[in-house]
Amino acid sequence: MGMTAAELKERFGDTVFDSVEVEARGEDMVEFALACGETDPCFTDSSHPDFQAPANFATKYHGARMLPSDFPKFDPARMIDAGKAIEIHAPIRPDTKLTAKSHLHDIYEKTGRSGLMVFLVHRMEFTDESDELKAYVDWRLILRGGLQ
Amino acid sequence: MRGAEVSALVILDLHNHSIKSDDGRAKVENYCQWISKKGIGVDGFVLTEHRQFDAESDYRPLEDEFGILILKGSEVETDYGHVLVFGVNDEMQTAFDFTRIGLSAELVVREVKRCGGIAVPCHPGRTQVGMLAHVRERGAVDGVEVIETLNGGSRGSENDDAQSLAEEFSYRGIGGSDAHIVSHIGRCSTRFDQDIEDMDGLVEALRTSRYEAVRVSS
Numbered sequence: 001m002g003m004t005a006a007e008l009k010e011r012f013g014d015t016v017f018d019s020v021e022v023e024a025r026g027e028d029m030v031e032f033a034l035a036c037g038e039t040d041p042c043f044t045d046s047s048h049p050d051f052q053a054p055a056n057f058a059t060k061y062h063g064a065r066m067l068p069s070d071f072p073k074f075d076p077a078r079m080i081d082a083g084k085a086i087e088i089h090a091p092i093r094p095d096t097k098l099t100a101k102s103h104l105h106d107i108y109e110k111t112g113r114s115g116l117m118v119f120l121v122h123r124m125e126f127t128d129e130s131d132e133l134k135a136y137v138d139w140r141l142i143l144r145g146g147l148q
Numbered sequence: 149m150r151g152a153e154v155s156a157l158v159i160l161d162l163h164n165h166s167i168k169s170d171d172g173r174a175k176v177e178n179y180c181q182w183i184s185k186k187g188i189g190v191d192g193f194v195l196t197e198h199r200q201f202d203a204e205s206d207y208r209p210l211e212d213e214f215g216i217l218i219l220k221g222s223e224v225e226t227d228y229g230h231v232l233v234f235g236v237n238d239e240m241q242t243a244f245d246f247t248r249i250g251l252s253a254e255l256v257v258r259e260v261k262r263c264g265g266i267a268v269p270c271h272p273g274r275t276q277v278g279m280l281a282h283v284r285e286r287g288a289v290d291g292v293e294v295i296e297t298l299n300g301g302s303r304g305s306e307n308d309d310a311q312s313l314a315e316e317f318s319y320r321g322i323g324g325s326d327a328h329i330v331s332h333i334g335r336c337s338t339r340f341d342q343d344i345e346d347m348d349g350l351v352e353a354l355r356t357s358r359y360e361a362v363r364v365s366s
Contacts, residue, residue: 093329108199108247109228109249110170110198110199110249110279111225111229111249111276112276112277113274113275113276113277114276115276116249127169137343140276
């Protein structure tokens with residue numbers, strides 16, 4: 001690929017490359033909560049006075065792009081999913097229209113038993129119609145073998 | 149130090165990661181709670197965050213609340229695998245870039261010592277990230293005096309290989325859990341026969357031979 005992790009971060013970091021709009025419907029929130037094994041009625045009962053989405057709800061959404069359109073090409077067989085982390089800022093209430101903007105929040109290298117790895121941290125930032133920040137979802141992708 | 153007589157004054161777990169590391173899932177407070185609740189036999193632990201030194205966090209309130217010594221070091225990545233760094237100071241942080249992978253191990257060992265600290269190659273028996281295979285291929289690193297012979301995240305055979313390496317080169321050995329989650333802290337530690345109250349004391353103690361790597365049970 002010809003660029004170091006630091007150069008990629010400088011080139012692509014913090015630039016929004018995707019934006020999608022989704023609606024957090026109450027029935028979807030209940031279905032998601034039940035699928036996760038939630039039992040607290042504030043997540044499973046839409047008539048509950050404090051009804052809201054479970055903490056990990058925003059992880060169900062994905063954008064139209066995984067990486068910027070001009071991101072250097074690599075063999076997708078070298079990529080593995082390293083999971084998602086969520087940072088909650090405000091409860092997501094039913095029937096909220098959310099905007100999710102994606103950017104590469106971090107790009108870094110590390111070494112493990114299998115050798116060199118490059119971590120790409122795809123951050124989706126969820127806001128509501130009044131632009132209130134609801135959550136960050138950080139999706140880590142590992143490129144095994146580095147940026148060759 | 150295998151088999152040596154060390155009458156314990158202090159037992160410290162010298163290798164752990166908190167949520168400050170990208171792959172750490174444990175809060176420092178939760179480590180303290182776990183040690184306290186489970187009666188883990190350690191007097192303190194060192195946070196060795198990956199590729200960084202966490203200068204900003206102040207754990208003194210937790211030390212006071214739980215009566216546990218909490219020290220801060222780092223784990224950097226070199227051409228001979230990962231290396232624990234104890235005694236980090238401002239001068240050392242300008243001597244080399246902690247965030248870089250593929251640092252020269254020889255440079256790290258030399259600069260850490262020049263700046264008053266001590267560098268300890270960790271989990272040397274592991275492939276890629278341990279020193280052993282690199283030593284076999286390219287020879288030993290000048291200046292290494294201590295290696296981690298007991299690592300909580302390594303396989304038994306990898307720790308055996310680390311111990312053999314220590315014996316072959318007369319390295320002293322330390323133990324650390326390499327905990328990334330709460331329940332892993334205190335699996336492996338280092339038993340000192342002298343009191344240690346701060347990082348300066350730890351570095352001074354590591355320059356002696358009055359310690360040994362141990363497994364700790366609650």
